[in-house]
Amino acid sequence: MNSQIFHPFVLPFVLGMAFVLTYCLVGLIRVISQLPKDDRKKFWRSLVTPKTAWANIRDLFGDCLFHVKIWKRNPVLGYMHTAIAFGWFMIIVIGHVMLFTLKPLQGVEVERLQGMFTNFYYPIFFKYFAEETPVFAFLMDFFLLMIISGILIAVVKKIHSKIVGVKRVMHFGFADSLIRFALWTIFPFRLIAEKTNIMAFWWLYSIDLLIFMCMLPFTRYMHIPTEALFILLRHAGIKVTEPRKGYVLAELYSCPSCGLCIDACPMSVNDKMSGNTSAYFMKKLRNKDTEESQRIAETCLMCGKCVKICPLSIESCDIKFSQRASIPYNINSDHSYLNVISTEAEKSSKVLYFAGCMTQLTPKIMRAMKQIMEKAGEDYQFMDENGVICCGRPMMLSGKTAEAKAMVEKNTELIKKSGATKLVLSCPICYKVFKEEYHLEGIEIQHHTQYIDELVKTGKLKVSKGDVNYVYHDPCELGRAFEIYDEPREVLENVGNLRKAKSEKEISICCGGSLGSFTLTQQERDEITANSVNDLMFNNPDEIVTACPLCLKTFARKSPVKVKDIAEVVSEKI
Amino acid sequence: MIVEGKQKIWADYQKDIPDDHYFYVRSCIRQSFWPASEVTFLDIVRNKLGKDFYENEYHTTCGGIAYHSDSIPQETAMTIIARQFALMHESGYENYVCSCITSFGLYTETLETWHEFPELEAKIRQYLWDSCKKEFAKPKYLAHASDMIYKFRFDIAKQMKFPLVNVKTGKPLKVVEHIGCHYSKMFPSKGFGGAEYPHVLVGMVEAWGGEVIDYPERRQCCGFGFRQYFVQANRGYSESNTHKKFESMEPYEPDLIITNCPGCPYFLDRWQYVIAEQTGKTYGKDGYGIPALTYEEVAGLVMGYDPWDLGLQVHQVAIEPLLEKMGIPYDPKKKYQGVNGKDLGVPQCPMHIKSV
Amino acid sequence: MDFGFCLSPSSHVKMDSVDLTTFNRLKEINPDVNTCIACGSCTATCTAGNFTEMSFRRMLLMLQRGKEDEAKKMIQRCMLCGKCTLVCPRGINIRKILLDITR
């Protein structure tokens, strides 16, 4: 065929490759240099720590090449991603392996072909320069066809996303469309070039690669190289601190804008609100659109579902918090008035019950809890029967962790003075902050779902089984945040029949009432609630049961059946 | 401003006043602050108009100050008043005229209360007998002294020497009228012109050639309010009321203020000095204040009384600019001469408000 | 000269000179503020209001009556718990408006 070891058509590829490698290297240095000093140390250490190193290898293959998480979510999309990523990877690997086994074409010395420079482009245009052995030829064709099959799915998905089970997809600009077109055509061009050896296709193939690589840093495809770094950083245990810096930069560029979070997001009940989903947030933040990214950060319900279903587990909620912290609310909080509240406990008892602000608006939960604790013969006291100090979580939700301190400190003092060994909470919003931000050594913190479950299991509380069909709604802050999925379900099975919702546990849909959102209007929330109620009503339950006062209040607005708190349900059966 | 509208209201709030034969009672405050005003009043009605106004040396305070500062109960004030009425009756008069607005308000209130609650009247009748052995009697007619001047305003105009006109420009003087709150704000029907657009002083000013200005804070109290003034720390409240009025009237450039209450001319006059000391601001032209006069003083001026006989030198605000505007001759040397030419001494000149 | 007393500032709200910039900006972003019927639910349920004079209803009025500084001072008490928003019968997103006042 050809007798050269070089042809000008390799130049576009070489240029592109050189550009993208340089860019990635600079980016890598930038991200690592922006890490706080401690985080940087952690990172280096993690690379040599066997445990994290193994996790790195596992995830680099599992996530970057095989996209295991997408398989779990949607096998068709999983195949699409694996086909393209793994196929491409294999072609590159096999290409390099073949360098050592190749049969040179007429008159070219093997040694020359294996030179440093040629190594750079040779495997990419292999067939032009050399002939494979049959086994390799088969493998190469196999993986090439695998890639093309993946691309075919992508094309179908683009044309009609519902066929592959995706309702909403992201809307992209010109640059993304162009690079996608380049990506789609690279391998068909290569196939045609290899099979026909028409020079034009070798050129097209190489130019496609140039386009792809040159545009890569400026489009969502940057996730391909960044993802690897992100996996390493995450395994090093680094946390989100500031938006658009260091670790977050790696997260931002790792987001492939796959759009899986769009369908998952409770806000995607209409087109307008689906623009508030994490995929768009990441894109806006990446593009330094501060106004929009702040807007989305303030709108988000912070239910955490997008994080749970994200194939890369990108911590978009944490990034949104850090983004909120950058909004100049200028409240200049002053909670010094809390100092005057007496911390003298009236009595000392083992169990301290803290209802929380929201539960004050749903007195039936408080009443049910009292009945349960009394029936179980518990030595308890009510911490906030006559007025409550906020737990501090809402303040943190606005990105004001420091300002929440006054409340955290006061509540800590009150709890410690009470002499209790167990703190029972009715509000999952409180539960999260008590678990994560309070230092209550020696005091067990339980949400009332866990507490009731324990009372039932230890026989302290006798319940009778009825024939009501319940469906349980997982409050975001209890379910996704702490994976308290089984306790409430077990309790409910003891008092009635449990029916399944359409989306349960980690994919349950936020009620729409979440305090996480600052800007959603009542009408918008109502739409979200209606959708969530529909999901819960999937198996026609008689009653919706939840374990969060806010969910309770929210669902009650829209539900066709009675909405109850789990404590209320139990109190009816004792 | 629709003058016809006001005239209609003025017509609605008229009262018939007996022409003659009055029992006159003085005001505690006025005889201390503006003694010449009451003297002038009696001189005008008796000597210039030839009316019968009788004074009885045994009359006392009406009890108003004590009543309004909550130091005596209503029954006590009423018994004091019953004694005054008894004196009138004993002297053979049935028309009662008082110099003080607070008294006028309290007399009106008392008479109305007796009318509404006859059992209270019976009680007071008994108290009066028990305490003074006097026979209870009610006046047939109750008037305030300014009502008399209002009634005789055209007779006074006939004897007028210096109308309320600026002799240099020929234009009427701009006059702020300010009635005492207790004149008609409690019982609108008892005052000429009612409470919202009282006519008692307006009538005088217009009869004597002046022009009344109606400014936004016209209805505002001068700020006397017994309780506010008696406690030093509360005086700022009193002063602030006056301040509000002056701020509101200032753009109209009034030449003088005419009043019919004991406290108002005092506070409208003295607070101008205090405000000037505290803020450096004066409200009249060229650093002078705006003279705040009693209606008797104004009547005396237009009738040609000597300004110093009217006691105008006891005002804080210098009166001379007004005298010059009206073309009233005066002897500056006599300003601080007492009776029989005794030298009273020239007061110290304040820092901000000008004196001559 | 010290008289032992002084002019007290007028308690009147002088509507002619009230600066409504903040309120108008707020109204532009949140047209809902106009639907407040001053029912006081927000104040009654307020967690901070349990301990302080905090009242969103009054705060809105303060902004309309030229007492912006007082309003901003009041916001400092807020714990952002959001109960006010939950109880508002007009569906006003109170917590957001609070944040917008000082923003």
Add this chain to the structure above:
Amino acid sequence: MKENILIIGGGAAGMEAATQLQKMGLTPIIIEKSETLGGHIAQWDRLFPAFHPAKDVVDKMLDQVKDVKTYLNTEVVDIQKDNNGFHAVLSNNEKIDAKAVILATGFDIFKAERKQEYGYGIYNNVMTSVELEKFFRTGKDERINNPKKIGFVHCVGARDVKVCNTYCSKVCCTTALKQACEIKEVFPDAEVYTFYMDLRMFGPGYEDLYLKTQKDFDVKCVRGRVCEVSEDMDGKLVIKAEDTLFGKPLKMTLDVLVLMCAMEKNKSIDAIQQKLGVANNNDGFMQNSDMYLGMNNTAQDGVFVAGACTAPKSLPDTIGEARSVATQVYNYINR
């Protein structure tokens, strides 16, 4: 059965009662003291809550009574009752016999000058709601000269012992907000303030009207009664009120102040009312026999009442009462 029914008053109540009675086969006779039928509503431009032209309603009513015997510029000067019914003498000396009498004499507008502190008739730019309505109808009023700030005072002559009217006049709140919208439509850049004591608006569509004033027209409602009006040097109105929700007195300058004058009983009927033996209630309106089942009946057999002569009423209230009085009269004739 062509019995005469004497209807005193040719406003909404009188016309509607006549229409119904005629359909029932009776002979209504309307006595109207002014020169046209239609009463107060004929002077109105648009009706709350939906800004419906009053003329539409009045024209339809007029059309319905075109065959009803009507005396204009006429008053009843005397009326007697005997076993045969009522015998009325009209101001034109005509005598009319009737089997029943319906008093549909409606209301008078409170004379705004009685609230002296508002300075109606003294300050140039103080006007009444009726005059404002006339402005909407004719586009002319010399007081309204491209105003920048307009104020409305509610409850003028209502809920006020000082003018001896302790009742609520029912329609003024809604009218004020309707007029506030309308003035904003004419002068979009003007600021409109309403000074209310309570916003008493409860009918269908009224809350929507309220929300419209807030959302679309930015009408500023201040809870507190204007207590004092005066004029400044430029002839503008300076008003004082307390913002009771804020707990502070408030002062502002306005270009125009509109007084929402209450409904008062129409006293021109007092003499005839007395002859018929119909008393007044505590509010000074006519006393019906009871407010539930006897709202159209009076202490006097054969004398009926309808519309705003018994209490302040809106137009739908009045029409409803006019229809119910027709039934009462029909039953009375056929008893």
